[in-house]
Amino acid sequence: MACLLFFAAPVSAQPDDACNNFWYCVSELNPGLVAPEAQLDRETPRATMESLISAARRSDWESAAHLLDLSEIPEEDQAQRGAMLARQLETVISRKTVINWDDIQDRPDALVADGSSDRPQSGEPRKSLLLWTLHLDRYPASVRLNRIKPDDGDPVWVFSRQTVENVPALYELYGPGRFEKMLPPALKTQATFGLMWWEFLGLPFLLALAFAIGRLVWIAVEWLSNRTHQPLTRDILRSIRGPASIGGATFLALVVVSELFVFSGQINTILSPMAWTGVVGSILWLVVNSVEVVLDRFTNFDNTDLTQRQQDHKRMTATRIAAARRAFVVGVILVGGGLILTQTNVFENLGLTILGAAGALTLILGFAARRVLGNIMSSMQIALNQSAQIGDRIVYKDRLCHVERINFTYVQLLDWDGTRLVVPVEEFASTHFENWTMKEPQMLRTIKLKCANEADVDALRDAFDRILTELDAEELGDLDRAFVRVANQDVFGKDVWFALPCADPNTSWDLACEAREKIIAAAAKIAEDRGIDVFPSVTPGEAA
Incomplete structure (x- = not known):
């Protein structure tokens, strides 16, 4: 049992x-x-x-x-x-x-x-x-x-x-919505690709109508901007023409597909997320453009020479505003992406497919955008640690430049001869450079001359002291820091260094050039008066 x-x-x-x-x-x-x-x-x-x-x-x-x-x-x-x-x-x-x-x-x-x-x-x-x-x-x-x-x-x-x-x-x-129920029965029959005739004919009409609405919104905003007499309002209206026109077109499409007509899944799965993306994206774009205009209006440094040493506070302010703009744009993009994902359920329904390819997709996108993302993070790094501020005088790869702009992906440098260098932010942040304006603007410019071994250094020192009194006193720094030293010597002569204290790094190069001219002229006068060579007399072959 x-x-x-x-x-x-x-x-x-x-x-x-x-x-x-x-x-x-x-x-x-x-x-x-x-x-x-x-x-x-x-x-x-x-x-x-x-x-x-x-x-x-x-x-x-x-x-x-x-x-x-x-x-x-x-x-x-x-x-x-x-x-x-x-x-x-x-x-x-x-x-x-x-x-x-x-x-x-x-x-x-x-x-x-x-x-x-x-x-x-x-x-x-x-x-x-x-x-x-x-x-x-x-x-x-x-x-x-x-x-x-x-x-x-x-x-x-x-x-x-x-x-x-x-x-x-x-x-x-x-x-079916109330408008669809009013359509003739012939338009409700199957056409092709699984669509009904009203969908097959109505989709091109909807796209054309959305384009027309967007164009009308652009014209209306343009008309308003031309009628206003307030500069700030006019600039804001002109900056929002694009987002307003796109927002109007996509909002019309969103109302049609969600309230008036219900399209088939083949169309709705693409059209509805695109409409939501257009509406949310245009709103955020409008906000970004408006904020940019307001910031440009109230923090406009275009008419201010930020390279001057007296503008240290404005240089810091301009750099921080640039960093705040980048952080604001990144935040807007993240918020917009989140809103779009919450308003559409396409990814929710295709979640398994996306998750299955998420690893490969992430690798592909990460590899493709690694330079862009790296530049954005580097620009944020420069703005936070303030290794270079807008208006700073720097020496980058043997080029004497001013920092004009620090953008998302590149740094714009103005060379001393007026040419502009565009350097990727990631490369700029990873390359060492001299910042003459950082911390203390005063600096010593060293003028190096090769003099003959029999040259009278004391006479050159006296000449240098006299030259200091002839230069612009406002451009000179603490004169107690000025000195003349023999830094090296060889068979051809001795290296004489003249330390020139400069108050402003932005004018130090010009000041050093002027002082060098005067020193060479004074040395030639000493050689003529005393009959002693100040500069070595060597042939090019000996110098080589």
Whole structure:
């Protein structure tokens, strides 16, 4: 007896295990409907979807009702309401979803036999399959297939009872709008590519109308900017012409696709996110342009020479404003991306596909944008550590320059001869340079001359002291720091260095050139008066 119980226990547990792992068990499925036709195939998820499409083409909604789990509907109402719910569900699916047929398996257990290890259900039978997710007013609604087995029948795939419960609300939200219902029946027939005639003809008209609205908005804003007498208002209006026109065009498209007409899933899946992207992007673009105009108006340094030593505070302010602009733009981009993702559910429904390719996509985008991202981060780094400020006098790769602008991806340098250097920010931040303005603007310029060994250094020192009194006193620094030293000596002569204290690094080069001219002239006068060579007399071959 014990042996019989031992062998009977696993056998009796098999139905319960099947109900838990392979299908949902019910006593009966849709008892209020007449028996389904033999050709109605519900054995696999793909077969159920194909049966729904075939029934819709024949307008056989009575047969399509067998593809729904009507457990929550009273038995006496299942025949009438089932056909109506099947028609409404097919309308919602055709208009608001893009079914990925590769994810709908054509086998009874819906097992993904060739799936990768990244998919958690790969290699396991499934009894529920999510097709799409649609947003209702308060919560998201799933379009899902369940595998159900009645006590007196084989397991079949039908739309879940939760999906059936949400069909009326989904149809009310995503079904034909009041304007579509007013269209002639001929325009509601199928045209091509799964679209109806009104969609096939209305989409080009919608695009043309959106373009016309955008153009009208541009003209209107331009007209307002020409009529205003306030410079700030005029500049703001001119800066928002682009975002206002794009926003008007995309807002029209968004209203049409969300309130007036409900396009098929092939169009709506692309058009609706694009419209949301245009609306959100244009609003953020408008905000950025307006803020830029206001900042340019109240923090305009174009008429101020930031290279002067008296403008240290303004140099710091200009650099910080440039950094704040970059941070503001980056923040706006992040906020805009977040708003677009929250307002569209395309990525939510295609999430598995995107997640599956996320690693490769991230690598590709990261590799392609690594220089741009690196330049942006480097520009933020320069702005924060203030290694170079707008207006600073620097020596970059043996070029004497002023820092004119620190942009997102490049630094604009003004060379002393008027030419401009455009240097990628990442390269600029990773290359050492001399900053003559940093911390203390006063500096020593060293004038190096090669003099003969018999040259009188004391006479040169006296001449240098006299020259200091002839130079512009406002451009000179602390004269106690001035000195003359013999720094080196060889067979050709000795190196005499003249230390010139300069108050302003921006004029130090010109001041050093002027002092060098006077020193050379004074040395020549000393040589003439004393009959002693001041500079070495060597041939080019000896100098080499």
